[in-house]
Amino acid sequence: MSVQLPIYLDNHATTRVDPRVVDAMLPYFSTHYGNAASRTHSFGRTAEAAVDVGRGQLARAIGASTDKEIVITSGATESDNLAIKGVAHMLRSKGDHLITAVTEHKAVLDSHHALEREGFRVTWLPVDKEGLIDLQQLADAITDQTLLVSIMAVNNEIGVVQPLAAIGELCHKRGVLFFCDAAQAVGKIPLDVEAMHIDLLAFTAHKMYGPKGIGALYVRRKNPRVRLEPMMHGGGHERGLRSGTLAVPLIVAFGEAARIATEEMAEESKRILALRHRLHQGLSARVPQIFLNGSISERTPGNLNLSFAYVEGESLLMGISDIAVSSGSACTSSSLEPSYVLKAMGVGDELAHTSIRFGIGRFNTEAEIDYAIERVADVVTRLREMSPLWEMVQEGIDLSSVNWAGH
Numbered sequence: 001m002s003v004q005l006p007i008y009l010d011n012h013a014t015t016r017v018d019p020r021v022v023d024a025m026l027p028y029f030s031t032h033y034g035n036a037a038s039r040t041h042s043f044g045r046t047a048e049a050a051v052d053v054g055r056g057q058l059a060r061a062i063g064a065s066t067d068k069e070i071v072i073t074s075g076a077t078e079s080d081n082l083a084i085k086g087v088a089h090m091l092r093s094k095g096d097h098l099i100t101a102v103t104e105h106k107a108v109l110d111s112h113h114a115l116e117r118e119g120f121r122v123t124w125l126p127v128d129k130e131g132l133i134d135l136q137q138l139a140d141a142i143t144d145q146t147l148l149v150s151i152m153a154v155n156n157e158i159g160v161v162q163p164l165a166a167i168g169e170l171c172h173k174r175g176v177l178f179f180c181d182a183a184q185a186v187g188k189i190p191l192d193v194e195a196m197h198i199d200l201l202a203f204t205a206h207k208m209y210g211p212k213g214i215g216a217l218y219v220r221r222k223n224p225r226v227r228l229e230p231m232m233h234g235g236g237h238e239r240g241l242r243s244g245t246l247a248v249p250l251i252v253a254f255g256e257a258a259r260i261a262t263e264e265m266a267e268e269s270k271r272i273l274a275l276r277h278r279l280h281q282g283l284s285a286r287v288p289q290i291f292l293n294g295s296i297s298e299r300t301p302g303n304l305n306l307s308f309a310y311v312e313g314e315s316l317l318m319g320i321s322d323i324a325v326s327s328g329s330a331c332t333s334s335s336l337e338p339s340y341v342l343k344a345m346g347v348g349d350e351l352a353h354t355s356i357r358f359g360i361g362r363f364n365t366e367a368e369i370d371y372a373i374e375r376v377a378d379v380v381t382r383l384r385e386m387s388p389l390w391e392m393v394q395e396g397i398d399l400s401s402v403n404w405a406g407h
């Protein structure tokens with residue numbers, strides 16, 4: 001079976017919009033273009049009704065008990081900022097301490113950095129070599145000054161799933177709020193804000209086959225009622241938490257994307273997991289010395305993050321230029337540092353620089369995976385043939401015993 005190049009295997013960065021989602025949103029650009037706040041005429045009421053449907057679909061996708069708990073934002077970055085700064089600023093008189101983990105998304109890390117500059121104190125939890133936080137360390141970090149614990153559901157680089165239910169239970173018992181960045185999780189793994197005691201949850205349409213520029217923040221209204229200080233002031237939209245005219249077509253799309261993801265998750269996860277196994281096994285069979293980054297069991301189906309020893313990350317990426325992937329190496333990021341996530345897990349610089357993140361999604365096929373296996377295996381093999389280090393390893397020389405300076 002032939003494949004169309006290039007192949008998209010970067011579904012953690014963003015996803016293609018599902019054609020069903022495009023169909024659902026189009027009428028709200030050109031026919032039903034009213035402002036959802038215009039209650040005096042049918043254009044407005046049609047738009048408002050569509051927003052209500054979308055909001056309900058979003059609430060159901062995460063097990064929210066009422067649609068009123070969904071605040072529409074521009075994406076997970078905004079939701080992360082609103083949750084963390086909103087809680088900290090609202091509860092400033094109750095405490096000054098926040099807890100998060102070192103492998104969180106930049107939007108979470110940098111929101112905490114901003115609060116540190118305002119005088120808040122932050123505990124940065126480490127992760128183990130699998131990429132998971134330690135529950136005892138979390139429990140020990142909570143004090144009577146702690147306002148909020150922010151731990152993501154699924155990591156965007158290595159796909160590992162944190163123990164959400166246990167974290168939620170702990171936070172609930174100790175009376176601190178639990179915020180979860182679930183941008184990579186909604187529609188991919190089962191999530192239930194009630195069962196998991198999640199008080200705030202961020203998600204975004206473009207990671208789940210919806211459009212870019214639309215996201216949401218779940219804000220619990222009962223047991224406990226979470227109060228936030230808004231960041232955006234204006235017309236009082238979204239119960240005063242996020243002013244600004246609602247993006248009706250995008251909300252319709254986000255809702256439809258959530259509906260599809262919820263209905264098809266069980267089926268889709270099986271298919272995507274089978275593709276990941278195929279990719280992992282295919283590569284392992286063809287190339288020795290490849291290493292999986294992150295837990296194998298606590299992992300979202302679509303993620304495979306591998307390091308290829310004895311090749312140069314940049315050359316590898318150039319060699320597989322017809323496959324769209326991301327890498328933990330310097331050449332794809334703006335900084336020269338290797339991935340902070342891999343570093344936090346104790347992956348050495350060498351292996352971090354040769355890591356590739358394969359993000360498998362709804363539209364990938366078996367034929368594409370087979371092509372990727374062949375291509376990556378060929379390039380790794382060719383690069384190693386040119387590597388003096390690989391030659392030494394093949395000759396049985398223990399590289400750690402080599403005296404490179406020649407003394």
Ligand SMILES: *Cc1c(COP(=O)(O)O)cnc(C)c1O
Pocket residue numbers: 012013074075076077078080105107152154155156181182183184204205206207213214215
């Ligand atoms: C993509 C992503 C974000 C940012 O979402 P945007 O909607 O692009 O702002 C935040 N957190 C995680 C874990 C993500 O994967």
